[in-house]
Each structure stands twice: as C-alpha cells, then as structure tokens.
Amino acid sequence: MNAIKPLLGALLLAGATAQAAPPKDAPYRWREVAIVGGGFVDGFAFQPAVPGLTYARTDMGGAYRRDTATGPWQPLLDWLPLADVNLMGVESLAVDPNNPDALYLACGTYTNPAVPNGALLRSKDRGKTFQRTELPFRLGGNEGGRGNGERLAVDPNDGRVLYLGSRLAGLWRSGDAAASFQRVDAFPDSAWQRDASDGPPPSWGGSDGKATINFVLFDPSSGTRGQPSRTIYAGVSVVGRPGLWVSRDAGATWAPVPGAPTQHRPMRAALASDGKLYVAFASDPGPHRMKDGSVWRYDVAAQAWADITPARPSAADAFGYATVTVDSANPQRLLASTAGRGAGDELFRSVDGGTTWQPLFKAAKFDASAAPYVADTHLHWLYDVKINPANPDHALFTTGYGGWETLNLTAADKGEPTRWQVMSRGIEETVALALHSPTKGVPLVTAIGDYSGFVHTDLDTPAPGNPKPPFFGNTHDVTGAELAPEVIVRIGKARTGSNLGYSLDGGKTWHNAGSAPDPKSSDGFIAVSADGKAWVWTPKGQQPHVSHDRGDTWTPVKGLPAGTRVIADRVNPKRFHAMALFDDKLYASSDAGLTFSARPITLPDGPVKRVAPGSHNHSNRGDDRGGQDRLYATPGRTGDLWLAAFHGLYRAGDGQAFKRQPAVTEIHAFGFGRAAPGAKEPALYLVGTVAGKHGVYRSTDGAASWRRINDDAHQWGLILHVSGDPKVFGRVYVGTHGRGVQYGDPKP
Template sequence: MNPIKPWLGALALAAASVVLAAPPADVPYAWKPVAIVGGGFVDGIVFHPAVPGLAYARTDMGGAYRRDTATGAWQPLLDWLPLSEVNLMGVESLAVDPNDADALYLACGTYTNPAVPNGAVLRSDDRGRTFERTDLPFKLGGNEGGRGNGERLAVDPNDGRVIYLGSRLAGLWRSGDAARSFQRVDAFPDSAWRRDASDGAPPSWGGSDGKATINFVLFDPTSGKRGQPSRTLYAGVSVVGRPSLWRSLDAGASWQAVPGAPPAHRPMRAALASDGRLYVAYASEPGPHRMKDGAVWRYDIAQKTWADITPERPGAADAFGYATVTVDASNPQRLLASTAGRGRGDQLFRSTDGGTTWKPLFPAAQFNAAAAPYVADTPLHWLYDVKINPANPDHALFTTGYGGWETLDLTQADSAKPTHWQVMATGIEETVALALHSPTQGVPLVTAIGDYSGFVHTDLDKPAAGNPKPPFFGNTHDVSGAELAPEVVVRIGHARDGGGKNLGYSLDGGKTWREPRTTPEGKTGDGFIAVSADGQSWVWTPKGGIPHVSHDRGDSWTPVQGLPAGTRVIADRVNPKRFHAMALFDAKLYASDDGGNSFGARPLDLPDGPALRAAAGSNNHSNRGDDRGGQDRLYATPGREGNLWLAAFHGLYRAGDGQAFKRLPAVSQIHAFGFGRAAPGAKEPALYLVGTVAGRYGVFRSTDGAASWRRINDDAHQWGLILQVSGDPKVFGRVYVGTHGRGVQYGDPR
C-alpha cells in the first residue's frame, strides 16, 4: 500500500469560539464493507495447529482478521481502534498458542519513525473478540520494508507463558507471563542485529527495512515437554555478510550463530519440519521491493549439514529472491517455496522429496478471480507468506499485495495435474479511499482508490465487475460527476505503466469509459477534478500545477485565469457556469461565472480570524491532519446556488451567495465532510462529518443544517484513520466512509 506517517497528535486548537453543547446522542447504524475484496498487502497467515478451520491474517496497515472455517469470510478484529490509536492498525506479527485454542497475540505498530508512538502487543483470550494491551518500550514497523518477513512473534509450544518478540530497533524480547510484560533478552548479542557497514546503505523508502531487524523467532517443540520452556529456539536476523541465523540450546539463556549458515543473503522466513530439518528462504533485500538474488537452504539439525535446495536460480536478466518456504505438517517431505520480485511474475514451487527436486505450480494452474474480478488485471506478486492447512494437505494459501489465493487440490500437482486457485480474501478490505462519488441517479457509488483504477459499485455487497478502463490506472486520485447530468463521471489517476491518458470519463454512469483526446501538457494523475452541474465543463487542478479547463470532453484544455497554482476547484451544484475555489491560508475566495475559464477573487473573512497555515509534516501529514482527507476544503450545497460550506480542520463554516462565512457551533475538528439525501420533510440536505463535535470524536450526521448532530458510528466501528465521508443523494441516511486501510464502509440506520 501507499505508506503514510500517521498523524497522531491531539492538536491543541484555539476553540474558544466553539460553543460546546452536551455530547451528541447516538443514532444506531448498521455497518458493512463496500465489497472490493483484498486490495492491500496481506503479509502473514497463521493457522491454529489444533483447531481445523481457525486461521488468522495480518495486514500492513489494515489490522488483523480471523477465519473460523477453512474457506469462509475473514472477520476484522481491530475496527474498534480510534484515530488516536491508528498506529496500531499496522500489524507487525501475530501468534497463536498451539495448546490454547482461544489465545491470540498481535504485535502492533505501523512505523518506527520518531513522530509515532511505541508499539504494543494486543493479547486476547477469546480469539480476538476482545483484547488487553501491553505497551512496548520500542516501535514496530508493520508498514515498513521487511513487513512480509516473520513471524517475529512466537509462543512457546511447550509453555504458553513464554513468548518471544523480535524487534526492528531494540533487539530480542521475552515474556514469561503470556505477554503481560516483556523483558529484553540481553543474552542475544547486540552485534547480531545492530547495523554495521556491511549491511550497506538503507533503501530510500521503508523506514527500518535497511536496518538489521530480527525477522523471525522459531521454537523446536521437541526440545521440551509440556509445562516447561522449550530448550531450542532460532532467530533470523536481516543482515548479509555476517551471521544471520542464531540458536539457543538453553531456553534463551545463551545464543550462538548456527555454524555453516549461508551469509550471502537475508533470512526471510523459516520452517521446521517434524523430521528435524530446518528450511530457510533467503533474499538479498528485505522486500517487498525488488530483489537482486536469493536462495532456499535446508539444514539437517542432527547431521549439522547445510544443503542449497534453491528451486530456480535467479539470473542477471531475471533477478529475484525467495520470500518464504513452508512444510506440510502431515508430511515433512512436502514443501512450498515462493519467489519474490520476479519480473515476469512470481512463482510458487512444490517439492515432495524435502527439496531435492521442485516443480513450478503456476504454469499449469488455473485461477478463478470471480470473488474479486479486478485482480485478473494484476500480476502475481508479493507472495511473502505461503501456508499449507495443517488439517488438510490439499488446502494451501499464499498472500499477495492485493489479498491472496487458495487452492483445495494442492496434491493434484503431485500427479502432474493442474491446481485450481480462487481468491481467498473475502471479508478482507484493505484499500485506501481517496475520493467517493455517489451520483444523484444510477449506481450507488464510484470510488477513487489508492494503488488501483477505482471501482464502479453497482451492488455494494458484491465486488465490482473489474477495473474500469480505459484508461487503466495504477492509482486513482479523484473522481467526480455532474449534479444535473449524473451519467457524466470523470476520474483522474496515474495511467498504469505509463500507458494511456491520466484521465478517464464515462457518459453512461460508469458502464463504459473513454479516454480524452488530450490532457494538459505535462500534467500527472495527481490533483483534483471538478465537473460542472451539466457535465460540459471540467476543471483539472494538478498537484501544485496551474488548473486547466476543458469544454469539449478533453479534446482541448486551456489554462484557467485568475487562480494560483494548486488551487482546488469545485462546481456549483445548480448553476453550470459557476465554479468556486479557495486559498484558505491566504484568505482568498474565488468564483467563476464563465464555466471555469477565469476566476475573480475576494477576501475570505472568517469570524474568528484567518486559518493558521499548516506546519510541514512527514509525508502526507501536517498539524492539520492528512492532506488526502476532506478537511480544509470548500463544499457546494446541493440544490442551492452559491451556497458554500468551509470544512476547516478547526471548525465548520457556512456562507450564502456572496455573504460572509459564519461559524457553526459545536464542531471543533474535521477530517472529512459530505452531503446526503435530506431527511423526509427536511429543508436541508443531510450533512455527514468525521471529526470532533462537542468534545466527542466520531462520524456524525445532521439533518438540520448543522444546528444539531448525532453520532452514527459506535466504539466497535472506528477504523483508525478516516479520509472521506459522503452521504447517498438517493437514499436518506445511507453514508459511505472512506478509510485508510479498511476500505470503504457503508452504513444505514438500523
């Protein structure tokens, strides 16, 4: 996914002018995901070895999930995390207790940069329905490089009180009380994991991925007996050119490098077979970015011998590494290993003789993308975890950057028959919503999604038919439509692999799409698009660039006169000739009455003084929230010409045509804002707001023009960071919530 550095601070705002009323009452809502399915990096899967069908999945920025049946839908476990705890939505590692069917442990923390809080271990004794929390004295990097490695968190199979956690920046840690507390394992040598010159320069992106992180901890269950800690355990460290595989033979009291372990690459994942052989996947880079080289090795523990069992050797013209190797619990000779970063598409190899010989599965495999049709356009990539169901050797899963796949006939490959794969991610929603458009007629919703081409949702509960194209976007930044001509929809984004235009439009409500003849010279797919009420004029503001207008569906474009570079434009909802724009921190309001060709300016006077300019933050963040969110923006009221709302980060304002803005009471912070169908008999459209009202954070609805608000989400449905919100103009009460990492959620009054 697109990495972010989460804004976490509770900004001290000058809110003296805000009238604080009693906390808003709740309106009960039922919440469901808008079905996209997957959409993000599922970077780890763990089966419970003793409970058939019970499995867990972790994601890099969208929480964790539980699956209660072998091929059922995944259930989200961390939707209760509020904005203030968004750092915990990135799950670095997860672990189960083999002897306790209900115990679950999540190591949570998205980034290691200094601006974010430390990580935490969430522990559950009811399979993730509820959690208790143990704060850690260090940070975790669930959305940093190497996030597909692991597992860094491990429960002793002989003594569930003993849990180890390998960190990125602070060494190895141990708990003796089932994760209620952790202590640093001082016996694990600092020289094993601290960076030195041989590790090379850190990559340009990925935070701690260039540092010598501890990638996995692995117990040997045969080295102990029930109720006593296992004597033997292994730890893999992401270093090259020096010892990277370490072992303790005395329950962690001392550690030694495993003799003969290959030093050329980083250990990514490892599996210990029941016949006493240790398998390790190696790669030149932590991933999931591109690799230069890699290998798979087997260590015979009893014989103390290593063997290179690499299925296919990377070459200079086809560089790749190996992400993982896994063993069938019912047969230690059966293995799966996956490549990482292979330019022509990653490969999954199978061995039935302990790695002596291998067979690639995908050349003969058949894939059924019906559960998420958009993935048919996406190559197989980021296979950083592969698991064989311990209760069924025919059932295997592998993860991808968009969810993952599973088969129920794995062993058919052993008799030269094709395996059949289906999307395994139903229930997992991990996309980032950058814009939401609910037209006045037609489909319920059109979404602009980070990393994807966006979607036209004809049925909110069923996945869209596929990526809308042409053009085929690798990232969709904005989508908008015409208020009075809802069949006109326009979206902008980055054309995939440099092909096609960076704008696409539909004249039939999203059924079919076209590319314009031209786009403004030098313009990228970033920025915003505004569509006039009649659909005839489009104003495109590229990020940091001069806005351009087209009146002929992109056959030609003209620079807009009178607007500073980077100024976002919105269309009036009634008058097709009118557009509005704002420079909040320069206290300027702009208007056009000639279809967006030129704009005139007037002062933007706020009753409590000018807005304070946002302080520079890291990546997408400042002291005014995430700049991809709906705050600090101008909005035009449906059905009222010239009627405007200013959803500033620090409060809500409204102005009639040509009038001064007035501040509305109770609202002290905004992260997203939008309109929906008016309540029966109401004169005002429904308003939806994500932020703080009367001192309470949540998702709110007003049916009386912001005179009063009701909270419509609950503590179980908070989804960390929310970027967008929009009502549906066709259905009163229906609201769409665009999250960062939990997809798009929709709610209806109960």
C-alpha cells in the same frame, strides 16, 4: 502516513461549544462495500488445535479471523480509534498451539520518531476482545520487510513464553503470556545493529535498511509440556555476516548457527517434524524487486547445510525467495515462493524434502470471480505460504491484493494442475482517496489507491473489474455532474492510456481523455460543472486547466495559484469555487472555469495559520488526503458554501461571510446526503469531534444539531472521506485508510 494527533488548545473556541448539547446517537448498521482484498495480506497463522481457525495480518488494515477453512474473514481491529491508528499495521501475529482461544498481535505501522510506540494486543477469546501491553519501541507493519516473519512466536511447550523480534531494539521475551516484555540482553547487539557490511539502505520502506530481527522459531522437540523449549532460532536481516542465530538453553545464551549462508538475508524459516530446518533467503527485505536469493535446508543433527534452491536467479531474471513452508503432516512436502520477479512470482512444490521441485503456476488454473479486478494484476508479494495442518490439499498464499488458496494441492504430485481461488472474501484493505455517489444511477464510484477505482452497481457484490480505459495504477479523485449524473470523471496515474478517464453513461463504459494540460499532468483534483460540460483539472502541484470538450483540449485557468483545488457549484453550470485557506483567499468563477476572481476569506475567529506540509500531514491538521481544510458546495443551492476546516465548520451563503457552526471542533471528512423527509437542508455527514467526542456524525438541520452514527466497535482507525447517498436518506459511505469503504444505513 504520519500519525495524526488531535488538535487541542488554542484552536478550540469556547464560544463555538458553549451552546452545544451533547449529540445523541443514531443506531446504524455497518457493512463493507465489497471490493475484496485490495491490500497486502502479509501473514497467516493456522490454529492447529481447531481445524479451519485461521488468522491473517495486514500491513495497514488490521487483522482478521476465519472460523471455517474457506469461509469469510472477520475483522478484529475495527474498534481502534483515530488516536490508535498506528496500531492498524500488524507487524506480526502468533497463536498458542495448545490454547485454541489465545491470539497475539504485535501492532505498529511505522518506526518514524513522530509516531507512538507499538503495542502487543493479546486476546483470550480468539480476537473478540483484547488486552493491551505497551511496548517501549516502535514497530513497522507498513515498512520494508513487512512480509518477513514471524517476528512474534509462542513457545509450543510453555504458552507463557513469547519472543518478539523488533526492528530497532533487539530481541524481547515475555514470561507471562505477553502481559509484559523484557529485553533479551543475552542476544548480542552486534547481531542486529546495522553496520557498514549491510550495504546502503534501500530508498523506500523506513526501517527496511536496518538489521531487523525477521523471525523467531521454537523447536518443540527441545522441551516438554509446561517447561520452556530449549532450542530457539532467530533470523536477522543482514548480509555478509551471521544472520541465523540459535539458543540451546532457553534463551540464556546465543550463537550463530554453524555454517549458515550469509550472502543473503534470511526472510522466513520452517522447522519440519523430522528436525530439518528450511530457510528462504533474499538479497533485499522486500516486498519490492529483488536481485538474488536462495533456499537452504539444514540438517540440525548433522549440522550440515544443503542448497536446495528451486530455480536460480540471474541478471536477466532477478528475484529472491520470500518463504518456504512445510506440511506439518509430511516433512517431505514443501512449498517455496519467489519474491520480486518482474514477470510474476512462482510457487514451487517439492515432495522429497527439496531435492527436486516443480513450478505450480505454469499449469495452474485461477478463478478470480470472487474479486474480478485481480485478474488484471500479476502474481506478486507471495511473502507467506501456509499448508493447512488439518488438510494437506489446502494451502494459502499472500499477495499485494489479498491472496489465493487451493483445495487440491496434492494434485500437483500426480502431474495434474492445481486450482486456485481468491481467498480474501471479507478482507477489505484499500485506501479510499475519493467517493462519488451520483444523483442518479449507481450507488457509488470510488477512487482507490493502487487501483483504477470501482463502479459499484451492487454494494455487496464485487465490481466486475477495474473500469477502463484508462487502466489506472492509482486513482486520486473522482467526481460527476450534479445535473447530468451520467457524466463521471476520474484522474490518476495510468498504467495504460491517459491520466484522465471519463464516462458518459453513468460508469458503464469509459474513455481516455484526448489530451492533458501537459505531459506531466497526473493526480491532483478534478471538478465537473453541474451540467457536465466544463472540467477543471488541477494536476498535482501544477496550474489548474479547464476543458470544454471532454479533455480534447485544455486552457490554463486565469486567477488561480498552482495546486488550487476547484469545486463546481451544484446548481449553476457556469460557477466554480476555490480556496487558498492558508492565504485567506476565496475564489469564484462565473464563466465555466476560464477565469477566477479573488476575495478575502473572513473567518469570525481569525485567519488559519500557514503550516509546512509534511508526508500526508499538514503539521497536526490531519492527513492531507482527507476531507478536512476543504471547500464544499451545498446541493440544491447556488453559491452556498461550507468550509470544513480541520479545527471547525463554517458556512457562507452566496456572497456572504463565513459563520462558524456550533459544537464541531475537529474535522477529518465532510459530505452531503439526501435530505431527511420534510427537511429543508441536505443531510450533512462529518467525521471528527463534536461536543468533545470523536466519531461519524449526521445532521439533518444544517449543523444545528448532530447525531453520532457509528459506535465504538466501528471506528476503523483513520477515516479520509465521507459521503451520503443523494438517492437514499440516511445511507452514508465512509472511506477509510486501510479498511476499505464502509457503508451504513439507519437501523429500523
């Protein structure tokens, strides 16, 4: 995802805003549609001074705080606006063990030159408010190696001192509690700059092929309170050369740790209270498949290394090790996790400092009731594991869909099974690719990236599981029939079954389509006629096809270019509409999608300039997966169309020319909802800029006026889709990029 830059200048028409009064605010109550987890929670931090106080970071969905040991998580970065969406990816987090209210977040999602630099967000009140320190380099919170860490660390002896290991700019230090940072020039460039010995960069993950600094670790025994610790370790993601470095003079000079292994990359490390250093190594930065790895123990006093790898990878069973952690109350108790194991990862337990290990998951019991869909997904991406310093029975580990926790960890030491439960309640990190609220029945059906999507019978309770068949690994689009709401159709990339699934009972049961337009058909867009009998599927980049027999057979649509998104008329079952915005063409079908005829799109302010597509970004026209630059059909009116262009809103009655609507100068998402009592028009919902202010808006008078319905505390970075509920006036669903699906209702 590339950073979105607001479109200014020539595309803003003075005439469109001259008569627009500033929109009023309409107070709303916002809650999360309960999915639970759904994304990579890639790091934890316990606050040792306050039992139960814990923080979590995610790769693209912000950070969270937990105030009790097993309670719900509270989002901390929902206030980030679209302009700061890059900060929703949290590269690293740190707490000050001597200041229970201090929290530090190193934020920045990508190192792509097109995105802004990262920033350090610092809080004095446990994340309720933040101050911002600009960084002179980019961070990669959603790039390869994002589960490594922690790159950010607070000196346990002097809370004014922080170190931050970057991906592309070396090691940095702050001496004023993160108000400013200076580069540590004493840390040699040769330690972290990439060279040929590091091998070819991986094929995915941005900077994960670079020699990034993975972690910084202070030795608290090397200093006294009020004075900086003298011993600091840094782990660098390199192979074949020193990857572990140490300073013994508070950062003034650095040298490789004597005898440290170099065959793999250091991923994470832990320093036990008895002075032993434990390091997890892997062949690749992760979080994807690994070839090899190991776990080592370093006796600092004796300067002696010992290979304590719990289970040895092999060609037939290839994996690495993501992390190793120590019980702060007992230096002999350890946990270590594998990474990238094809059959599912394993967590190992040692009670003798790594001399012997036992696997936990073979006998463990898992309770997925808090997020039933995770029962379909094997354990993976255990890149951070922590033991609660206030309770040795309580441990957490991360996964690509949230995480798990146990409250009987020490049962394993008695030969008894550990019991694990979903720990992600309150964390919502999915990407909503489409929203469908039927005219009758369930409140909402979602198309979710990386999952089969969900049928939400209760917005506050997680769905009973992934709807299947088919079982999707990614759901790209979902829609239904306006006049036959029991018909719902979704498309995606199937793990099992076909790439199109449908329900004839409002989402209670699902079926595979009998066929596809061709074997390569996947993703794209789906449209369903008002009576549910005609389906038009435009597979990604391919010719649109229509089916009149529930997907048993498909016929190529005549008159449409490849890749054209089609929508159904909301009243007339025979009519479909389509658009090629950058070719100035509007298309219509009156024979249930078999053929389309074209006519020019005539916009009062001229044609829209064609732009070259990028990665999820049409050259500053928003994220390609969002709801902008799309055509929409008005509920209850045949042939009545809305064009939600990135640069403005247009409407055309049946067969008429488009007219630009006032006040709207930028759109990222658009949708309809139930009309206000007594109103003639359906409610309109829009995410974009109205009268100069970005927000989520509602109109009850056909776009003549707007009310902002979100506030500055509820912005969620990037929003891709919005939809009202046709059954409940005022209810709106907001599909975000990494903060799940939010729903709002007017405050009484």
